Amino acid sequence: MAEQSRLLNVSETQLAHAVDAKIFHRAQPYVGEFTHRLCVGTTIAGRVVGNYGVYAVSLSSDGVQLTPACTCPADVEFCKHAVALGLTYVEEPNSFYDLRSLATHLEQRSPTELSALIVQIATRYPQVLGILGVDGFTDEDDDEEEDDDDEEDDEEDEDGADELDEDDELEEDEEDEELTEGVDVGAIYEEADVLLDEFQEYLRGRGVKQAQGTLYDDLLQVFVDDYLAAYEVGKLTEMTHDEIDAYVRDYLQERERTSKRKLADTKRALATFYTFLRERGRMAPDVADAIIQYCQPS
Secondary structure (H helix, E strand, O other), X not given: OHHHHHHHOXXXXXXXXXXXXXXXXXXXXXXXXXXXXXXEOOEEEXXXXXXOEEEEEEEEXXXXXXXXXXXXXXXXXXXXXXXXXXXXXXXXXHHOEEHHHHHHHHHOOOHHHHHHHHHHHHHHOOOHHHHOOOOOOOHHHHHHHHHHHHHHHHHHHHHOOOOOOHHHHHHHHHHXXXXXXXXXXXXXXXXXXXXXXXXXXXXXXXXXXXXXXXXXXXXXXXXHHXXXXXXXXXXXXXXXXXXXXXXXXXXXXXXXXXXXXOXXXXXXXXXXXXXXXXXXOOOOHHHHHHHHHHOOOO
């Protein structure tokens, strides 16, 4: 793999210089958490669990500049997941499967064996047929079908064929407004930065040592960074205590499943964080107390 590392030309220093210190710091919990690790020439790829599902991440190099790509909703060119993928490669290059090995293996197969293999793959993964140019399985075909469906829907609406009761229309409009109003991903990230900075000041004010503060920041960054700060805090204030309890339990169980960190550490960090929210007036005491109580050592 030494050859791969040289061809990819990626180092921890290069990754640190590619982003600001905060993004680099928040990439750390994802380092080593990737699955489906691949290396294709000067490109590495992998998948990692995030707040909104599994993200496909890749990182390429032309020998000078790094080019990241990620399916997460972050509105930044170089996200923490791409940084983490690069750091994972720096630390564990041998864990990335070199697709050149696959090419060498396939070259040794006969045409009959290759045909049988392609049929087997296409049976399990029909989308492969689109890559092979089979009609009806390409992305262009899907786009055309969606366009046709949209045109048909427009015609039906104009003709009144798809009628809705006035009350149903009003209810549907209200639901759409509820789903879209206030959900600004960019604002969530900005507010999360502010909230984490305030939390670190709060920890210092309470005499928490820097090492412990860094641990809390690591444990909380996934919870705060993507959705708690601007959106979920408001959502939690509208929940009943039972709903909050279920929400936090589900979150902690998911974190334990997808992270190597101890559940007790995460609970301790969350209890401190919600105490901070309550004391700073960012969350109603009765709401925060329900979560703090759940996060206490059992």
